[in-house]
Amino acid sequence: MGTRATLLGDPNARSVLKPTLEGSIRIAVVGLGHRAVGNAIRKTVEYDDYDLVAVCDLRPELVEKVTGDLAREHHLNVRGYTDYDQMLQEERLDAVAIHIDADKQVPLACQAMEAGLHVMTEVPAACSIADCWRLVTTVERTGKVYLLMEQTRFWGFIRAWREIVQSGVIGRPIYVEGEYVGYYGTWQMFQDREGRFYTAEQSRGNPDARPTWRHQLQPITYLVHELSPLLYILEDRVERVVAMSTRPRSYRHPEIERADIQLALMHTEKDAVMKLARGSNTPVIHRGETSHHWFHIKGTEGALEWKRADWDKPKLWVAGWQLQEPIAVPWSTSRMDGPKTAAGSGHGDADFYVFAQFADAVLRNTPHELDVYRSVETAAPAILAAKSVLDDNRPQDVPDFRPGPHRRPGELPKEMS
DSSP states (O other), X not given: OOBOOOSOOOGGXXXXXXXXXSSOEXXXXXXXXXXXXXXXIXXXXXXXXXXXXXEEOSOHHHHHHXXXXXXXXXXXXXXXXXXXXXXXXXXXXXXXXXXXXXXXXXXXXXXXXXXXXXXXXXXXXXXXXXXXXXXXXXXXXXXXXXXXXXXXXXXXXXXXXXXXXXXXXXXXXXXXXXXXXXXXXXXXXXXXXXXXXXXXXXXXTOTTOEEOHHHHSOGGGOOHHHHHHHHHHHTOOEEEEEEEESOSSOSSOTTSOSOSOEEEEEEETTSOEEEEEEEOSSOOOXXXXXXXXXXXXXXXXXXXXXXXXXXXXXXXXEGGGTOSSXXXXXXXXXXXXXXXXXXXXXXXXXXXXXXXHHHHHHHSOOOOSSOHHHHHHTTHHHHHHHHHHHTTTOOEEOOOOSOBTTBOTTOOOSXXX
C-alpha cells in the first residue's frame, strides 16, 4: 500500500459509503505546462487513488517529453495525445484534470462531463459569466463531479478563522479585506510552444514568445484565492461589485498592457462589505507563508488579521476580552489536524486536500465542499469587477447561480452575459 489521497481517517468509515468506482481513478492530464507537470502529474503518480493513463497537449514536443520522463523516472506507460477528441474516444477514462489557459478550459470541461467523465480544472473556474452558466448547467445535467483546484481555503488559519467567525467570537462580520498584490515580474506574460516563459524584454524580436492568458486578462479577474477562503469563512456570496483601476498599462513595465493595481468593492448577501485588490507588476512586502496574499476580517465585536510582513504575526482582537492590544497568534498555513501525507504537498501543504477531496468524491461518494456553485461564486464577482472597470466603474449585479423559482436545474437562464 502506497500513499493515499483521502480525508476519511477511519478505514471502517469507507464500508458504509457506496463507492462510485472501485480501485483508482483512471485519469488524464490535459495541458502540460509547469503547473500540470509539477502538481497534477506528480500527485496522480504519487497517490494510489489515481492511475495516470494519458496526457494531452497541443504541443507534441511537450507530450513526448512528459511521456518520456514518466517512462524513464517512474516506469509508466502513459499514452500521449495532441488531439483532445481522439483521447476521449480512445481512452477508457474516469476523469480528466484540465490545466490549459483559463479562458479556454470550460468548453473542454463540459465536453468531458458530457462524455461521462469527472473533471478537475485549474483556477479561475471561468473567465466569463456565460462560461459560469455553462459549467453550472453541465454539472447539473450530467451529475458528474466537478472540482475547482483552489487550495487556499484549506490553509490551517483559514479553517481556524471560519470556526471563530461562525462561533460569533468577533460578532457579525461587516468588513472584509483581501489582496493578492505580488511582484512576479513579467516572466509569465509570454511563452513559446515548448512551454518556456519569457519576460517582456526577452520576448522582443522573438516570434515564438506569445502573450499568455495572464497578459491578456485584467488582473482583477484573478481573485479566486481571496474569494474562495473568505466566502468559505463567511458562508456567504457576493451580490454586487464595483471596481476601479490604474491606467491599462503598467507604469513599471510599460510593455505590459495591464494595470498595476485594480480594486473591487463587493457587497455580500449577508450584508458584509469586502475590499479586494489585485496586482502583480510592482514590488511589494512579502507576507510569510501566504506569499503576497493578505486577509483581514472585522466584526462587530472584534477582528482577525493576517501578518503584514515576514517578521509580523497574525492577530486576533476581541472587544470584550479586556485586551490593551491584539493577541499575536501563531497560526500557519499548515493544518494541525492534517494527515502526514499533506506535508510538503505544495502551497502551504494545501495541494493535498484538492486531490483528496476529488478522490473521496469520485471513489467514495462523499460530497466535497467546493462544489460548482461555490466555484463560480469565486469567479463571477471578479469577472464583473473587470467589467465594471471597462464600464466607467458602474456597479454590477452578480447572478445567483443556484436553481430555484427563476431556473430549473440544467436549464440555462434567458440572460447569460
